[in-house]
Amino acid sequence: MPIIEITSLDQPGVEIFSTLTEAQLRREYEPGKGIFIAESPKVINVALSMGHTPIALLCEKRHIAGDAADIIARHPDIPVYTGNRELLARLTGYTLTRGVLCAMQRPIEATVQQICSNASRIVVIDGVVDTTNIGAIFRSAAALGIDAVLLTRNSCDPLNRRAVRVSMGSVFLVPWGWLDGGIGELHSYGFETAAMALSNNSISIDNPILTTIPKLAIIMGTEGDGLPDTTIAKATHVVRIPMSHNVDSLNVAAAAAVAFWELRTRNS
Numbered sequence: 001m002p003i004i005e006i007t008s009l010d011q012p013g014v015e016i017f018s019t020l021t022e023a024q025l026r027r028e029y030e031p032g033k034g035i036f037i038a039e040s041p042k043v044i045n046v047a048l049s050m051g052h053t054p055i056a057l058l059c060e061k062r063h064i065a066g067d068a069a070d071i072i073a074r075h076p077d078i079p080v081y082t083g084n085r086e087l088l089a090r091l092t093g094y095t096l097t098r099g100v101l102c103a104m105q106r107p108i109e110a111t112v113q114q115i116c117s118n119a120s121r122i123v124v125i126d127g128v129v130d131t132t133n134i135g136a137i138f139r140s141a142a143a144l145g146i147d148a149v150l151l152t153r154n155s156c157d158p159l160n161r162r163a164v165r166v167s168m169g170s171v172f173l174v175p176w177g178w179l180d181g182g183i184g185e186l187h188s189y190g191f192e193t194a195a196m197a198l199s200n201n202s203i204s205i206d207n208p209i210l211t212t213i214p215k216l217a218i219i220m221g222t223e224g225d226g227l228p229d230t231t232i233a234k235a236t237h238v239v240r241i242p243m244s245h246n247v248d249s250l251n252v253a254a255a256a257a258v259a260f261w262e263l264r265t266r267n268s
Contacts, residue, residue: 046169135166
């Protein structure tokens with residue numbers, strides 16, 4: 001167990017936890033083409049349980065024999081950088097959640113075909129850039145029966161540190177990938193698409209026809225701009241959540257949770 005005491009903010013090896021931006025982390029190492037940071041023992045253990053490969057650990061001294069002990073025991077060969085709470089906060093720029101960070105190799109990304117092959121309910125995240133919303137959507141997807149997540153390239157990376165933390169590790173439980181071919185690609189795999197949007201031709205989310213669709217992709221956009229008109233026009237269905245008190249929309253994470261529950265696959 002190589003435990004390395006941090007004596008300087010410029011200590012070699014700790015730059016992955018301090019100076020590298022999220023964009024730099026994504027392309028820093030091979031073969032998975034990048035690394036990501038998992039925060040808190042619970043989230044790290046979920047990632048390890050799903051087969052993700054750790055590179056290095058950063059933790060407060062008191063957690064080496066405490067909250068981080070089982071992580072270190074599972075992977076005794078990775079370097080463990082340690083220091084007091086104040087030093088680590090200066091190093092990273094924030095106070096560590098439960099005092100532990102783990103740098104991990106990014107997995108090889110799944111293709112759209114792989115993601116769609118065994119799925120009956122997927123969500124497409126279109127242009128959502130807020131890390132908190134991304135994490136919350138993944139957490140709802142895992143809890144409410146969504147089989148997979150696809151994101152447009154202008155959406156936030158699900159392996160962003162904050163998105164991972166907000167999801168409570170759910171980003172490791174639900175298969176996900178990037179959608180480059182538009183929703184027409186989903187139609188080619190047998191999916192009908194439901195664009196969540198307010199429009200004159202929309203149907204209510206509790207319309208019984210929606211729950212009878214064998215393969216359905218739920219498309220979510222930002223609550224500000226919503227989905228692009230071209231996406232709405234190409235969707236099989238345009239679906240709205242009925243509102244009260246003249247409220248016109250929900251936060252995208254809240255709307256996603258409602259949609260996932262209402263449009264879930266029903267058992268006969």
